[in-house]
């Protein structure tokens with residue numbers, strides 16, 4: 001997160017970041033148009049973007065918010081999580097995937113992942129369900145959708161809300177269905193390293209009208225009518241119905257989002273092309289280098305990998321060396337992620353620690369993310385491949 005992105009790290013001959021936004025003249029024009037309009041925030045572009053995103057994901061509703069973290073928080077709020085409730089969450093993710101439960105007073109219960117894909121293991125989830133469990137948060141790690149064929153019936157059987165943290169997977173699909181339509185609530189991030197960007201930003205998609213309505217109130221301080229609705233109704237009166245936040249996304253950002261969304265399918269194609277080139281180049285290097293999700297071994301049919309990250313596994317004893325050698329060659333490798341249950345906050349407040357999720361803990365020691373973004377040139381890809389080969 002953060003590192004490896006932003007204006008201070010433009011791709012150059014010397015440094016290739018692990019992720020980077022694509023912004024063109026159309027994007028810039030769209031934002032400037034809004035700057036000259038009457039509405040900088042909570043105006044018509046918000047609804048327009050929400051409608052476009054909902055259509056893209058094949059769902060009825062999208063609620064735009066100010067970040068992926070806000071999206072997760074809104075989803076957990078919509079799911080009705082409160083003090084004493086348990087939320088089962090994969091440990092192989094960014095901390096926000098679990099923090100969102102804590103924001104509402106809930107208790108994250110960490111589930112281990114499957115070694116072959118580092119996605120939440122449905123058997124682990126089943127074992128960790130108690131009378132207090134209210135929701136499951138599954139993360140489409142690196143962009144590959146989780147095993148929803150197992151997770152959806154499990155959630156139904158136990159009356160749990162299934163939340164997809166799909167921050168890596170926008171633009172992907174699972175067995176012919178778009179990411180964003182696979183769980184009760186799906187959260188997205190539009191941070192610059194993600195599959196498309198609004199600068200900062202996020203959204204939740206759902207088919208549940210009541211959940212969408214409540215999340216719109218939640219993102220606006222818990223106030224039941226927004227400023228534009230009051231303007232149009234010629235009314236000053238508003239009430240705060242519940243505790244909410246300022247999680248609004250601006251019209252500037254939504255205009256950028258609308259412009260970016262049009263290009264997303266092409267970008268996902270390019271991300272998969274690059275991944276396939278890496279796969280081919282690294283296949284002969286096993287077991288020193290093992291791609292996590294080789295294109296030839298996607299476990300489901302009619303599935304498009306969202307390819308936010310290109311993750312390889314290297315022997316744990318060599319990870320630190322490979323990391324620093326690649327960085328020295330100007331290749332912006334990263335590690336995604338330290339398992340959430342190993343963060344000091346969770347150890348201190350939830351009593352977690354080593355041994356809780358052994359598969360994720362062992363995998364973590366081997367992980368490296370290589371540069372992957374649509375504007376990566378074939379020449380850059382070749383440079384990354386050669387740099388990896390030279391570390392051997």
Ligand SMILES: *Cc1c(COP(=O)(O)O)cnc(C)c1O
Nearest residue numbers: 067068069094096167189190191
């Ligand atoms: C990026 C990310 C988030 C947080 O999104 P922000 O927009 O940075 O708040 C949450 N979960 C996952 C899996 C992410 O990759």
